[in-house]
Amino acid sequence: MASVCFYFQVHQPYRLKEYSFFHIGRDYVYENHDLNLQVLNKVADKCYVKANALLLQLINKHKGEFKVSFSISGLALEQFEQFRPDVLASFQALAKTGCVEFLGETYYHSLAALYSAEEFQRQVDLHKEKIKALFGVEPTVFRNTELIYNNNLARYIQKQGYVGLLCEGTERLIAANPSNKVYHAETNKSIPVLARNYTLSDDISFRFSDQNWKEWPLSAAKFSNWLQEIAVEKDDVLNLFMDYETFGEHQWEETGIFEFLNDLPEQVLTNTSLGFKTPSEVFKSYQANYPITAPETISWADAERDMSAWQGNAMQHECLEKIYEMEESVKATGNEALIHCWSKLQASDHFYYMSTKHSSDGAVHSYFSPYNTPHDAYLYYMNIIADFEIRVNKSLKVKSEM
Template sequence: MRSICFYFQVHQPFRLRTYRFFDIGASHHYYDEYQNRSIVRRVAERSYIPMNNLLLGLISEYGASFRVSFSISGIALDQFEMYAPEALASFKKLAATGNVEFLAETYAHSLAALKDPEEFKSQVRKHADRIEQLFGVRPTAFRNTELIYSDYIGSMVYDLGYNVMLTEGAKHILGWKSPNFLYCSGANPKLKLLLRNYQLSDDIAFRFSNQSWIEWPLTAEKFSKWLNTFDKNQPVVNIFLDYESFGEHQWAETGIFEFMKALPKQVFANTGFKFGTPSQIASKLQPVAAVNVPHPISWADEERDLTAWLGNEMQDEAFESLYNLAQKVRMSNNNEIQKDWLYLQTSDHFYYMCTKWFSDGAVHKYFNPYSTPYEAFINYMNILSDFIGRVERMNEQQLEETESYNIPDPASFLKKQAKTTISATAGPDKKKATGKKAGAKAVAKPAEKKEEGNFNTLFNLSKNELKAAVDKIDIKDLAFSLIDKAEDEIEKLRKNLPAAYHKELSKLMKELGKPRKATIEAYRTKISEMLKSLF
């Protein structure tokens, strides 16, 4: 039995408010509450809720023969909870049928896979946790933001535990081959790939209401006949769409809902197809060939590349400026910083800065809040400037708190050591004041040497001892403590470190610059105490 795989992308960004230069440092509120609420509610009422109800009716009518799949970004889920809880409730009803698969993706609908593997993996795990919490099932299939895929991204996805991924059936990748088969990754054959049939998908998403299109009007009967034109050896047809195609991009008046309602009946009556989910289809089929994708592809525009988001200098500058912050943000434990970090990564912010003509540009006019890409760039960079300042101030504050907890007060330290020395060495006739003075002279210098000695044992550990130590020591702490150490000492340490740890340590040390002496000493004290407990 051949399968149709319907996959719907559900995403809405947190749109940014107009943020002027003079707002930098004065206001940390970045989002346009009115726009976000009104757009999410409008799309929920026009698209999500009526379409979900339609799908519930089809599942009730056709049972296990009719299945669909969704990916809903974490950003969209956050907004459903805030502005449209009834939309979220209708997705939960679909989940309860067992006929709907929810896919994993990046939480922020971000481009992290192109720049920061650690951030990418963190977001994927966060999103999977959210899906499981809301819908009771943990995702087993994956789709990246805007179907962006490359061999490298596929390897990361497989390492996260997914063995099936969706991407674009780009012509420059497939050549003469058809997207209507199951493929696998050229870099990792264990990762199965379902490729979008862009011809049929775009017939619904973009051309459905175009009266100048030679095939207008598109009916369910006509669509089912097109399915029959495919060779019977082609086992799967992947129809991947923005969910807003139903009711928002293609208004209800176009007949888009009636088309979808009638489609299963025509498919069952006139073809040998059923409807399946990505994981279900991938479990039944074997890949016919490997697909090699050395450079990232996406489902955007005729080029099927990244130029919708990273195609000009403005986009590149904004993208680099954002991800240069990654390590500093990871050092912060402030919830507001972490939330804004996620929301500012959303790919839409870079899409709004695009200066080329889009084949699908008319669709995005619905949701683009800017009149020009230059306006989008200036607004985003103003917000990013404020965010950078907040991150740096927050990290300085956290370091000061660390210092206050980890650096001992020298005076009280010497007093404590002096008392210990007096009790051990002074006779009963010694005057207390004399003992104090002598004790202070005796212990002040050795105490300092003792702490330094404890830290320096790090450089003399065997490979196995060092492995045990770095398992306990935070890499950030180690990076700070090594800042002004001699290069030959650092190199000696690096040789015994695991390769991945060594690479991350070097990267961190470059990013930290030159902290204050007190900060370095605080981290050395912390590591010294850790080494004492271990050895």
């Protein structure tokens, strides 16, 4: 039986404040707490609370037939624990149904995989512990920040004992293969990979409310018909991977996105031959017969679906290099607060805000950015790095004098 596999990304960064030159050496609070709390509450109220309640209802209604998976960053979980325990509780309620899988990722939603093997490992472990502590399960499937993937990462993930991982279904990745299959990393058959069907995923997450789209308005019946038409073979898997904030935040409630989500399981289960599976169930049920190779890193961001959303200009490169150059000295302080602070500065969002891309991708970058310009984002970040370096050096000096 062909399957539909849902994975929702949940992440909220700590946005930085407008940290000017005059803050350096005087202010070690880098984050805009009010803004972060405001965004958290807004997204919690518009999306997480409502969508979780709906999912719980759907899971109960369909008695184990409807399943989804989540990847929740450590930064988001931390903020839920501290400011929105109700949201955390609703995720925990979903976890108890047994129909929800939690995926592994980096705790800090970082790009560490590309910069430091040691730091990447530390963050993956931290996240694993956090998921276990909060949901009582250990992730068995891995999904890297922003679906960043390459051959080396595949090798690493296998060594970590994960049963498989998720990535973006770019054309160049699967061009030589049929679409919508379970793939495996070219180098090793034992690392199965699920590739996002970006057309179907973006139909929901980007185009759903676009009145210029010829398919607007999109009903669950119409969408499930498409799924049926596309999934012609028994081992087809349609991977619908998207930001969870699609429901109620990127697509407002008024667009009918919740009605769509409400109707979809029933439409799929009653009018098609497809069923729902979580990623680990997919890996158990299907053979990975098709090799894929990613000698260059891919991701799910922007039209390029590569690293250019975070590594597209000199400002982004400098910030990334500066933050990872500090790894050794930060860790040498042994100061947990400094290490946590440094780790939070690794969140990919900071670099995303510095993108200088234009047109529709540029519009998406600026939609998410709390700053006026990418250059502002860079300047505030660099001033923070300057202050943070001073603190690290001070801490090292104190330590050496002890």
